[in-house]
Amino acid sequence: MIINNKITLTLLTGVVLTSCSTSIQTQKIVKQAQFQTDLLLQEIPKVDNKKGVLVSPRTVEHGQLVLVPSKDWTSGFFPGNLWYLYELTKDEKRKAEAEKFTAKIEKEKYNGNTHDMGFKIYCSFGNGYRLTGRQDYKEVIIQSAKTLITRFNPKVGAIRSWDHNSDKWDFPVIIDNMLNLELLFEATRLTGDSTYYNIAVTHANTTMKNHFRPDYSTWHVIGYNPKTGAVEKRNTHQGYSDDSAWARGQGWAIYGYTMCYRYTKNPAYLAQAENVAKFIFNNKNMPKDLIPYWDFDAPKIPNEPRDVSAAAVISSALYELSTYSKKEDYLKKAREMTHAMATKYKSAEGTNKGFILDHSTGHWPKNSEIDVPINYADYYYLEGIVRNNRIKKHESVVQ
Template sequence: MRTKNLIVFFALTLLTTKVFSQTDVAKAFSFAQNQTTLLLKEVDTVKSDAANSALVSPRSLSVEGKLVMVPSKDWCSGFFPGELWFLYEYTNDKKWMGLAQQFTTNIEVEKTNGITHDMGFKVYNSVGNGYRLTKDAHYKEVIIEAAKTLSTRFNPVVGSIKSWDNRKQWKFPVIIDNMLNLELLFEATHLTGDSSFYKIAVAHANTAMKNHFRADYSSYHVIDYDPETGKVLHKQTHQGYADESAWARGQAWGLYGYTMCYRETHNKAYLKQAENIAKFIFSNPNLPADLVPYWDYNDPAIPNAPRDASAAAVAASALYELSTYSKNAKEYRSTADKIVKTLSEKYQAKAGGSKGFLLIHSTGHKPAGTEIDVPIIYADYYYLEALLRKQHLYKGQPVINRN
């Protein structure tokens, strides 16, 4: 029944979705440039206070509507530099390249920060995009150093990279978000020829595929392991409604992560995993018609629950790439088109508003009461990435432009 529903959904999507055109992409990037110019001014205002000298990147807006900035150690610090690289990639305007270099420099110190798993989010999204577009040898060295640092968090008994330190409730927590940090390791193997990074990434992906997912291919957020035996101690959904619920962004992380892992390994098990996660998301009875999910698919408050535009943006970017590998290419691409069209038309900030963020209505950590129904920088990052991937596909280029 679920498969039948998915086929019907994709058929309706193809019939009802107008193509998201290159003109629409151009409009979205024009809007992004104007908004980012505003955001840069807001950043300068915050940093003009000497007390904020350690803050390097914008993250969100406070309840009062003030710009929230973070230091380089914050897991979100790399997204804004990445956005600036995306603007440079689309426009080829050296102004954006200079700004991207400036904000990327602030993140490079994280290459030796071994107390966090978020090396991909921080370093790869900033320095990695910089290297992809410039082939700067300095960026190459930073990527390799960051990958070496991330590798120190791998436990071969567990077969995973540890996510969080100093959390008393867990011994060896691994979160689904960690799938996206694997791209840094794959890149390090490309750059060095050292397969140890590749082997760690594959081991982590295999362990997550074994333990993070339920029979319907929804995922838990956190799996806690015994670091000495590798035994699963507990499965939970820390940022979702309940342990057995499907936290929306977690599902999108899984879709994106296994699509990326298939690209890097050509292991068909990863392709099948990505396709099954897509099936769960897009046949879910609680997915709204506009394809922007509620923050958790099982929140009993639906339809009076907050949305998460960031989950939609991550999923759209993943679907554009997945469409290049799967027999369901037409359906995946059409669905991604519908998502970015919805985000562009209904979830964009007002021009000149939201301190320069691009998208509104994202949800960060609802159980903790933080970042609920606000702009969040990673929503903007994956939205622009999705738009670029749409552009590349239109031009018949690889979905990821490596120059």
């Protein structure tokens, strides 16, 4: 069946904005973000890149700026940051920078060795298409969706995440994969072909069935038998333990099901997002400033690293969720998180090689990217700023 080619993205614009004493000083935030981004653009050419394969800044480790090739799952976030800054400032210089860094990862549209197509392509080309309407960007989005669905296994009912770690899982599916579904929903909207939509819905349903514990916390990795579809393992690869609640994983969950509700209006997805939010904010280990520790069950809380990237993902999701659900004051929580990031967790001007935020945790079990700036924290933080601005203007929170 071909679904309506004009899936509406218009959200309720008549929502009553919750009064909130927390002030989001957008002008000040954007000024700091621009200053830092200009510094980062100056630092990028200083990195040894003789082969020219490094295309995007990812983090700072041991005082050094780390650039990654286009195949890295984070390569699309910096171009996305530039697109958001262009949207916030209307500065044509930002647009030119965004186009330059976006072009560097176009070849990924044919890379079928990864599930991270949405992170790479939709954060970059997706935002570029949304803001410019460039038809070549549209074609990249569609081709990327075609590539991504080659990883779908109908027996499992999900898109395969990793090809590595084959010694641990036959068919791993990670909660992060939920965010790559936006690319598929958009491909149906752009083409009218429901194949992408149907695969996205099937994946979301399979994940909702198997990834969540009774308290609506999520495992990180579910290992399936690719021949039978049976669940073989439940693990939390980047968390403290298999039974723990890895903070960013909870962020991917609330963001993913809020986004799925946007496209489908399936009340089960809305309820799932609400339940994940309940777990997050009722958790005894959630700090007062709402910037979570890297894992809600980390053993040395409060002496554990925070994960600002988790806060950025959660807060961006909450801005959107606030337009669908009145069960909690999600808008107030989103603004509180944004205020904390903008004041207590931002990079001081001129530091961190130009990243906007600090104090994220990438992969604690591997002792990788601990208490450092990371590009996806900056991305979802800026996305949240854009969404907050739209809500204040009574505009559709996602355009």
